[in-house]
Amino acid sequence: MSDPLIRDSDHYVVLEPGQSERLLSAADTLVWLQTWLQSLDVLPEDLQSQNSLVAAAQRLLDTACELEVGQGLCLQWFAVRLEPPGSVQG
Template sequence: MPDSLMYEENHFVVLEQNQPEQFLTTAELLEKLKLILAQRQDDVPREVQKFTSVEAQAQHLIDTYCELDVGPGNFLQWYAVRLEK
């Protein structure tokens, strides 16, 4: 039986145009996505529009997506990673 720890998503590597990779906690990624979504409510994916709060939209993105279009020539991608101590 697989260990449930394998399915925990506590940290993410975040990639952005012209930026070094960042390692963020789930809470930090949630805040980052909330800031972006708050400024781009007219341009969010259709599936995300059904959520009325920015926090619910951001959480849905974390749970189901790994990329958000943030404009021409720009990107935001995130991938769950397991950090070893």
């Protein structure tokens, strides 16, 4: 079971084959996943029951950290916290 604090993360490090790692906001990560899902010929079986690409991308963000987009090619994303919980900004 995933840590509930991960769901509170505002940023993700995303990794694509042949690209440098990038830091994206949660909203941008969701769009990034939607774009990749749209490029697939067939959605993974566990996402086919979702009623939209937005819902499928959100499910991935909530439950996984990897998506195979081609034979041996995987996307990965990892939640990161830029500021410790409860920190006060000056």
